[in-house]
Amino acid sequence: xxLNIYNTLxxxxxxxxxxxxxxxxxxxxxxxxxxxxHIGHARSVVVFDVIVRYLRAIGYDTTYIRNFTDVDxxxxxxxxxxxxxxxxxxxxxxxxxxxDMDALNVRRPDFAPxxxxxxxxxxxxxxxxxxxxxxxxxxxxxxxxxxxxxxxxKLSGRKLEDMEAGAxxxxxxxxxxxxxxxxxxxxxxxxxxxxxxxxxxxxGWHIECSAMGREFLGETFDxxxxxxxxxxxxxxxxxxxxxxxxGKQFVRYWVHNGFVNINQEKMSKSxxxxxxxxxxxxxxxxxxxxxFLLSNHYRSPIDFNDKSMDESSAGLDxxxxxxxxxxxxxxxxxxxxxANIYEKFCEAMxxxxxxxxxxxxxxxxxxxxxxxxxxxxxGALDDNLSVExxxxxxxxxxxxxxxxxxxxIITESPEAYFNKKKETALEDKSVDAExxxxxIKKRFEARKAKDFETADSxxxxxxxxxxxxxxxxxxxxxxxxx
RNA sequence: GGCGGCAUGGCCAAGUGGUAAGGCAGCGGCCUGCAAAGCCGUUAUUCAUCAGUUCGAAUCUGAUUGCCGCCUCCA
Numbered sequence: 394x395x396l397n398i399y400n401t402l403x404x405x406x407x408x409x410x411x412x413x414x415x416x417x418x419x420x421x422x423x424x425x426x427x428x429x430x431h432i433g434h435a436r437s438v439v440v441f442d443v444i445v446r447y448l449r450a451i452g453y454d455t456t457y458i459r460n461f462t463d464v465d466x467x468x469x470x471x472x473x474x475x476x477x478x479x480x481x482x483x484x485x486x487x488x489x490x491x492x493d494m495d496a497l498n499v500r501r502p503d504f505a506p507x508x509x510x511x512x513x514x515x516x517x518x519x520x521x522x523x524x525x526x527x528x529x530x531x532x533x534x535x536x537x538x539x540x541x542x543x544x545x546x547k548l549s550g551r552k553l554e555d556m557e558a559g560a561x562x563x564x565x566x567x568x569x570x571x572x573x574x575x576x577x578x579x580x581x582x583x584x585x586x587x588x589x590x591x592x593x594x595x596x597g598w599h600i601e602c603s604a605m606g607r608e609f610l611g612e613t614f615d616x617x618x619x620x621x622x623x624x625x626x627x628x629x630x631x632x633x634x635x636x637x638x639x640g641k642q643f644v645r646y647w648v649h650n651g652f653v654n655i656n657q658e659k660m661s662k663s664x665x666x667x668x669x670x671x672x673x674x675x676x677x678x679x680x681x682x683x684x685f686l687l688s689n690h691y692r693s694p695i696d697f698n699d700k701s702m703d704e705s706s707a708g709l710d711x712x713x714x715x716x717x718x719x720x721x722x723x724x725x726x727x728x729x730x731x732a733n734i735y736e737k738f739c740e741a742m743x744x745x746x747x748x749x750x751x752x753x754x755x756x757x758x759x760x761x762x763x764x765x766x767x768x769x770x771x772g773a774l775d776d777n778l779s780v781e782x783x784x785x786x787x788x789x790x791x792x793x794x795x796x797x798x799x800x801x802i803i804t805e806s807p808e809a810y811f812n813k814k815k816e817t818a819l820e821d822k823s824v825d826a827e828x829x830x831x832x833i834k835k836r837f838e839a840r841k842a843k844d845f846e847t848a849d850s851x852x853x854x855x856x857x858x859x860x861x862x863x864x865x866x867x868x869x870x871x872x873x874x875x
Numbered sequence: 876g877g878c879g880g881c882a883u884g885g886c887c888a889a890g891u892g893g894u895a896a897g898g899c900a901g902c903g904g905c906c907u908g909c910a911a912a913g914c915c916g917u918u919a920u921u922c923a924u925c926a927g928u929u930c931g932a933a934u935c936u937g938a939u940u941g942c943c944g945c946c947u948c949c950a
Contacts (some may be wrong), residue, residue: 404879406891424950437950468946548944554879556946606940620950625878631945650950651880652943659944688898689888693881694943701887709900714912741889750889753897760897760914767906767914845908852910863912872911 398616399692399745401647403625404546406745410683411615412645417448417455418610420644422602423505424548425462426486427471430493432682432697433620433653433660439683439801440650440691440746441618442499447742449689455831458609459502461487462603464595469584477587483507497679498801508601508817512587515596515604519576519589519637527637531567533579533592539546542633548647549625557861573641574630576600583847586775597628605633617644621651621692648811651694653686670698678814680802681706687748687800709802712793715759717807718766720779721867723783732788734758738796740766748800755796758789818873824858833862833869 396409411417421441424434424735441459448455462468463483472482485555491501497653508515519535522528539553546552553572566570575597580586586593606614612635618627628647635643652659655666673682682709685705734754741750765782778786797803805813832851839847852862859874 412907421950425948431950435950440950465948487887511924522945551946554878621880622945622949625946652950661949693888696887700899704887708898718913736925751894753889756897764915803937840908843908849909856910861911864907865912866909 396743397745398648400645401628401649402644403761404550407646409646411453412613413497413670413693415452415454416601417453417616418614419445419448419455419501419616419618420458420460420606420610421614421617422623423459424459424486424490425465426483426490427465427468428486428670430490431660432655432670432673434490435493435497435670435673436493436653436686436691437618437620437650438499438697439497439686441648442646443462443618443687444618444746444802445502446500446801447746449622450799451739452830456610457502458504458506458605459505460605461490461505462598462601463507464486464585465598482507482806483509489671493674496674497670497682498804500801506605506609507587508605509654511605512589514608515591515600516587518600518604518607518634519640522576522634525637527633528576531568531575533569533594534575535577535591536568536573537576537582537630537633539570539633540572540682542637544636545572546629548629548632551625551629572626572627574599574626576634599627600634602627602631603634603638606631606643607639612639614644616646618647619650621649621704624649652690653687654694654696656698659697671731677702677706678709678810681709683800684709684752688752690749691746708752712755712759712803713807713810715762716790716793716803717811717836719762720807721764723778723786730784732758732785732786734789734790734792735795738792738799742799751796751800755793758793762786762789775833811870815871815873818859822858824860829855829860829871833871836862837869853873 397406398409399406419441421437424430433654438459441457445455445457461483464479468483472479475482484497487507519528522537523530523535526538528535528537530536546556547811553570553690556572577589577594577600578597579591580593580595584595586595606617617628617631624647632643653668654660655664655668658664658666662668681702682705685697685702686695688701688705688708734757734864736750741747741754742752765778765786768778768782794803819825836848836851838850839845841850855862855871861872861874863870863872
C-alpha cells in the first residue's frame with residue numbers, strides 16, 4: 394500500500410503523488426509570536442513533525458517550511474503595552490517557541506521564515522494582484538477582492554452568498570465586499586511600517602504565507618498544513634491570493650489537525666484554561682506528551698486531562714520497561730533481520746498517518762516480546778530461549794526503535810530514561826538513590842538468609858516513600874511511583 | 876442562519892462493506908517466600924436510535940436524538 398492523505402480540499406483520502414516524483418514540498422503555518430505556546434500549538438507542531446519524519450522515512454526528499462508570523466495587531470498591541478519593540482517581543486517568543494519544541498523533541502524545519510524578513514516578496518505578490526485586477530487600493534490600504542476569484546470558498550466549502558446571509562462580519566465602508574481582506578495595511582502612528590508602492594504600511598496576515606511559500610517552495614507545492622481553524626479564512630485566502638497571482642494550483646494536499654480540549658472544554662481566554670507547553674513538560678516526560686498527542690488520529694479532537702496524561706506516561710514506561718528487559722537479557726542483537734512490525738506500522742501510517750493504530754502495533758509487539766521473555770522467569774537469563782527466538786526478539790526490538798524514530802519517542806536508552814525519571818521524582822523527597830541502593834542490598838542479604846520479615850519491612854519502608862521494588866533473575870530494580 | 880465533524884465495552888481509542896486492534900481500570904489464574912513487573916484467560920452476538928440498500932454494514936443511504944467545531948484573533 395502506498396501513502397494516502399486526507400485532503401481538506403476534496404474532503405477525501407487521496408493517493409499521495411507529489412508534484413515532482415520523489416520530492417515533497419511542505420509548508421505549515423507556524424505561530425503568531427506574541428505569547429507562550431500552549432498544548433494546542435504542540436499538537437500541530439508534533440503532528441507535522443511526525444508527518445515529515447514519516448515522509449523522509451519512506452524515502453521522500455522533503456523540504457519543510459514553517460513560518461513565524463512576527464507582525465500583526467496582537468504583537469503590536471502587546472509590544473506597545475510592554476513598552477518594547479515589535480522585534481524584541483517577537484524574538485523573545487520565537488526563542489521560547491524553539492525551546493519548547495526542542496524539549497518536545499521536534500526537529501527544526503528546513504527554513505523558518507519570518508514575515509518581516511520577506512516584505513519585498515510580499516509586495517511583489519500584491520503588485521501582481523493589483524495588476525491582474527484582484528486587488529484594489531483605498532487610502533493606502535490594499536484589499537483583495539473576493540468576487541474576482543471564481544474559486545473563492547472551495548477549500549472551506551462556503552459560498553459567498555450563503556455567508557453574507559447570516560454573517561457576523563463588521564461592515565467596513567472601505568471594502569467592496571465584507572469578505573474582502575487586507576493585503577496591505579497603511580501605517581498608523583506608533584506602528585512599525587515598511588515602504589511600499591502604496592505608502593508606508595505593513596502586510597496583512599494572509600499574504601505572508603503566499604509570498605513565503607512561493608519563495609521557498611515555488612508557486613505550486615505539495616502539502617500545506619495547519620490547525621483546523623485556519624481553513625477559513627486564512628487558507629481560503631491564501632488560495633485566492635496565490636492562484637490569482639500565479640495562475641496555477643497553489644497546494645495539492647491540504648492537511649489540518651484537530652484541536653486539543655482541556656477537560657472537555659475548549660481552551661479559551663475566558664475560561665483561563667490554557668495549558669502552556671513549558672508547564673506541561675515540567676510535570677510529564679516530553680515523550681509522554683508526544684505519545685499522548687499521537688494517541689488519537691490527528692484530525693480528531695483530543696482531550697487533555699490528568700488521567701489521559703497518566704495513561705500515556707504509563708504506556709511510555711511500559712515500552713521502556715520492555716526495552717530494558719530485552720537489553721538486560723539478550724543484549725543488542727547483531728545481524729538483525731527486520732521483523733514485520735515496522736511494516737505493519739507503515740501500513741497504519743500510509744492510511745492518513747494513523748499514529749493511533751501505529752501505537753497499538755507497538756503495544757502488540759511489546760506483549761509478544763514479554764511473552765517470549767517470560768519463558769525465563771524460572772531460570773537464569775536466556776537459557777530457555779532458542780536462537781530463533783532470540784533473533785525474533787532482537788528484530789522486534791530494532792523495529793520498535795525504528796518506529797520510535799518516526800514518532801519521535803524512545804530516543805533515550807532505557808537506563809537514561811529511568812534514571813532521569815528517578816532524579817526528577819526524588820528531587821522533592823527526603824531520600825536519595827544511594828540510600829535506596831543500600832537498603833536494597835540489605836534486603837537482598839536478608840532474603841538470602843530467608844529472613845523475609847526483615848526483607849519485607851525494608852520493602853514496606855521503601856513503599857511508604859513511594860519506591861516500588863521489582864525482583865527478577867537479573868536482580869532487583871526500583872522505580873518511583875507516579 | 877450557513878458550513879463541517881463526532882457518537883464503538885467502566886474510561887480512552889483504532890476500525891470506512893466481510894463478521895469488533897490496542898491502552899487504562901476490573902475480575903480469575905500463572906509466576907513469586909510474599910510482592911512488584913510480566914504473561915494467560917475474562918469483560919461489546921455488538922458499534923446513539925429508527926428505517927433502508929446488500930448475500931453480508933460499526934462501516935453505504937435517509938430520518939431522529941445528543942454533543943462539538945468553524946463562520947471574529949485562535950493550533
